[in-house]
Amino acid sequence: MKEVSLKQLLNTMTIDEKIGQLIQLAPFFFQDSIKGEITGPMRDIGIDVDKIKYVGNVLGIGGAKEKRMIQEDYLAHHPNKIPLLFMGDIIHGYKTIFPIPLALGCSWNKDLVKETARVAAKEASVAGLHVTFSPMVDLVKDPRWGRVMESTGEDPYLNGEFAESMVLGYQSESLDEVGTIAACVKHFAAYGAPEGGRDYNTVDMSKRVLMQYYLPAYQKALDAGAKMVMTSFNSVDGIPATGNRWLLKGILRDSWKFNGVTVSDYGSVVEMVEHRTAENKKDAAKQAFNATLDIEMMSGAYVNHLKTLIENNEVEKAFLDESVYRILSLKNELGLFENPYRFASEEKEKTVHLSKEHRALAKRSAHEASVLLKNDSLLPLNEKQNIVIIGPYSDEHSIMGPWSWQGSETDTISLKQGIEAIIKRPVKTASGTNLKGELTNFDEAITLAKEADVVILALGEPAHYSGEGGSRTNIKLPGKQESLLEAIHQLSKPIVSVLFNGRPLDIKNLNEKSNAILEAWFPGTEGGNALAELLYGYVNPSGRLTMSFPRNVGQVPVYYNHFSTGRPKKNHNYNRYVSHYLDEENSPLYPFGFGLSYTNFEYGTIQASSHVVTEKKGIEVSVEVTNTGKVAGKETVQLYIRDDFASVIRPVKELKGFKQIELNPQEKRTVTFKIKDSMLGFIDQSLNKTVEPGTFKIYVGNHSETSAFIEITYKNKV
Ligand code: GLC
Numbered sequence: 096m097k098e099v100s101l102k103q104l105l106n107t108m109t110i111d112e113k114i115g116q117l118i119q120l121a122p123f124f125f126q127d128s129i130k131g132e133i134t135g136p137m138r139d140i141g142i143d144v145d146k147i148k149y150v151g152n153v154l155g156i157g158g159a160k161e162k163r164m165i166q167e168d169y170l171a172h173h174p175n176k177i178p179l180l181f182m183g184d185i186i187h188g189y190k191t192i193f194p195i196p197l198a199l200g201c202s203w204n205k206d207l208v209k210e211t212a213r214v215a216a217k218e219a220s221v222a223g224l225h226v227t228f229s230p231m232v233d234l235v236k237d238p239r240w241g242r243v244m245e246s247t248g249e250d251p252y253l254n255g256e257f258a259e260s261m262v263l264g265y266q267s268e269s270l271d272e273v274g275t276i277a278a279c280v281k282h283f284a285a286y287g288a289p290e291g292g293r294d295y296n297t298v299d300m301s302k303r304v305l306m307q308y309y310l311p312a313y314q315k316a317l318d319a320g321a322k323m324v325m326t327s328f329n330s331v332d333g334i335p336a337t338g339n340r341w342l343l344k345g346i347l348r349d350s351w352k353f354n355g356v357t358v359s360d361y362g363s364v365v366e367m368v369e370h371r372t373a374e375n376k377k378d379a380a381k382q383a384f385n386a387t388l389d390i391e392m393m394s395g396a397y398v399n400h401l402k403t404l405i406e407n408n409e410v411e412k413a414f415l416d417e418s419v420y421r422i423l424s425l426k427n428e429l430g431l432f433e434n435p436y437r438f439a440s441e442e443k444e445k446t447v448h449l450s451k452e453h454r455a456l457a458k459r460s461a462h463e464a465s466v467l468l469k470n471d472s473l474l475p476l477n478e479k480q481n482i483v484i485i486g487p488y489s490d491e492h493s494i495m496g497p498w499s500w501q502g503s504e505t506d507t508i509s510l511k512q513g514i515e516a517i518i519k520r521p522v523k524t525a526s527g528t529n530l531k532g533e534l535t536n537f538d539e540a541i542t543l544a545k546e547a548d549v550v551i552l553a554l555g556e557p558a559h560y561s562g563e564g565g566s567r568t569n570i571k572l573p574g575k576q577e578s579l580l581e582a583i584h585q586l587s588k589p590i591v592s593v594l595f596n597g598r599p600l601d602i603k604n605l606n607e608k609s610n611a612i613l614e615a616w617f618p619g620t621e622g623g624n625a626l627a628e629l630l631y632g633y634v635n636p637s638g639r640l641t642m643s644f645p646r647n648v649g650q651v652p653v654y655y656n657h658f659s660t661g662r663p664k665k666n667h668n669y670n671r672y673v674s675h676y677l678d679e680e681n682s683p684l685y686p687f688g689f690g691l692s693y694t695n696f697e698y699g700t701i702q703a704s705s706h707v708v709t710e711k712k713g714i715e716v717s718v719e720v721t722n723t724g725k726v727a728g729k730e731t732v733q734l735y736i737r738d739d740f741a742s743v744i745r746p747v748k749e750l751k752g753f754k755q756i757e758l759n760p761q762e763k764r765t766v767t768f769k770i771k772d773s774m775l776g777f778i779d780q781s782l783n784k785t786v787e788p789g790t791f792k793i794y795v796g797n798h799s800e801t802s803a804f805i806e807i808t809y810k811n812k813v
Pocket of ligand 1: 154155184228281360361563
């Protein structure tokens with residue numbers, strides 16, 4: 096529809112119709128028979144049935160058939176035939192489920208992540224979906240928080256890179272393209288920093304920290320063209336994000352010039368009453384609307400109070416047409432006025448969902464998302480060895496992780512199935528204990544282990560222990576798994592541990608008792624096949640952690656880009672009066688950027704084209720990397736900087752670039768990075784971007800604890 100017609104349509108709409116466009120409800124409000132994905136507390140929303148006919152947006156619903164049914168029925172009754180917008184959580188795949196985002200991040204492969212988003216969009220679009228509530232780009236530092244699984248980790252720069260990849264994957268170059276869906280970046284803002292790692296808890300930080308570390312990844316998603324933004328449940332600088340005018344209007348619209356659609360999170364408008372910044376739903380509606388929030392998800396503030404607020408001039412009336420026009424424009428960009436069913440097709444669902452190519456991508460992404468944390472040469476296994484698999488994940492199909500509501504366990508390959516496909520003979524398994532923490536065939540597991548050359552321990556946490564509402568104070572292996580580990584370790588058999596989890600766990604004990612550890616996260620539909628191929632060396636592990644593993648939960652939050660403090664612990668000499676623990680190291684068990692390979696990579700000395708950077712002239716830094724091992728492998732060369740001295744505290748290291756190279760044995764490659772002034776900048780105390788003159792350390796290595804660096808100088812006056 097042409098813009099002029101859209102404006103004419105807007106002018107013909109009644110106020111009830113306009114307000115209806117600002118509401119999003121679950122599907123059963125439209126059709127009793129439809130089940131939907133409920134991701135928040137169901138409460139009495141108090142919406143009169145006669146207002147349903149105006150509601151313009153639907154949350155979380157299944158396939159093409161249901162969407163066609165609802166759309167058809169709705170348009171038959173809608174005065175202006177404005178089509179419904181269907182949105183849902185496609186976070187790491189639709190029917191073909193990929194590894195969870197925290198795992199995908201460990202691939203450090205932007206093209207791969209973009210491909211997974213592209214396939215997710217193809218599968219979701221034939222199911223009639225228009226918008227996905229992804230990418231989630233919340234910066235995370237606390238593994239007690241269950242939604243770390245949904246992020247890509249603890250680094251602002253890397254999260255921004257993956258945000259861009261996902262948006263481009265979902266939306267391609269244009270939403271006219273078949274197989275695209277619109278991206279909604281979330282949760283704006285800083286939802287990943289709840290106190291105590293407890294979901295929905297208070298978030299409080301300075302505006303400078305918010306703008307320096309937490310906001311850039313959202314902006315990167317919008318720079319990539321994301322069409323929507325979802326507000327977060329938490330408060331930002333004392334005001335709930337959903338009603339925060341400084342955040343939603345000041346930053347998002349006025350400063351970043353975002354003219355897309357904003358949607359609240361599930362009920363977060365009325366939750367301002369629980370935050371105690373709104374006395375009632377009417378006050379909540381007023382604050383959200385005046386903050387320029389467009390769509391209210393699953394609560395009844397707008398639908399029950401906005402009309403009165405507007406008619407009594409208690410809100411900025413002009414915002415109504417602006418909001419409605421943004422929503423109509425998105426529906427128009429999706430082509431819904433010409434074709435309200437867009438790409439929905441029951442026929443295509445049969446061929447597109449779980450196609451061979453999609454499964455192949457799911458397997459490849461699980462290869463690259465897995466991280467080899469330890470290997471004292473036990474891996475790779477060989478087919479002749481007599482192995483057994485012990486533990487709750489031995490033959491478990493629930494390895495898709497949270498936010499995989501359209502995926503099916505019957506389509507998912509277990510670890511046992513994957514290994515049997517490789518060694519072409521049955522593999523004995525015994526869970527020993529289940530994911531409910533009950534002992535099962537514990538004795539049988541020990542007996543089986545005694546007969547084996549090598550024991551594979553398939554351990555982890557149940558999928559519902561992470562994800563939304565899944566915060567834990569104890570991040571060890573749950574239930575009886577540590578006892579199972581002790582019992583197996585007593586047998587003095589070689590142990591390979593494979594971990595299925597949605598967060599970094601406290602695996603200090605497992606690390607001491609395993610000869611090898613493969614971090615599988617929740618690897619998705621093709622998980623078993625991918626892990627088997629990694630364990631048997633068909634594929635060389637290349638994953639690198641994007642979130643630190645603590646030695647124990649008492650260290651949390653522990654992350655690589657920390658600050659020096661005035662009393663840094665500098666060496667191993669004991670000194671009580673420095674920043675340290677009496678009972679634990681400061682460093683994580685496994686740091687950001689870490690991961691092993693079946694080969695070795697050696698780094699030469701860092702070379703620089705110059706040691707002076709100016710506003711006008713950058714430099715190049717390079718290092719030669721050699722594969723000194725016996726098999727080919729992929730290495731992720733990482734570039735970090737440290738600002739030696741500045742007007743505000745700066746991290747001891749910050750990731751500023753990375754490159755992936757694949758080398759055959761004895762092959763060498765020179766990797767080069769450009770260093771320009773913008774990489775050296777930060778946000779100062781006046782909340783302005785600045786680059787201060789001074790010295791910087793440039794590190795190049797294979798994880799964030801790398802020590803090889805060169806010194807450069809930035810000169811702003813030459
Ligand atoms: C949930 C989540 C959000 C999700 C939304 C819709 O509460 O916080 O990430 O997109 O509701 O399901």
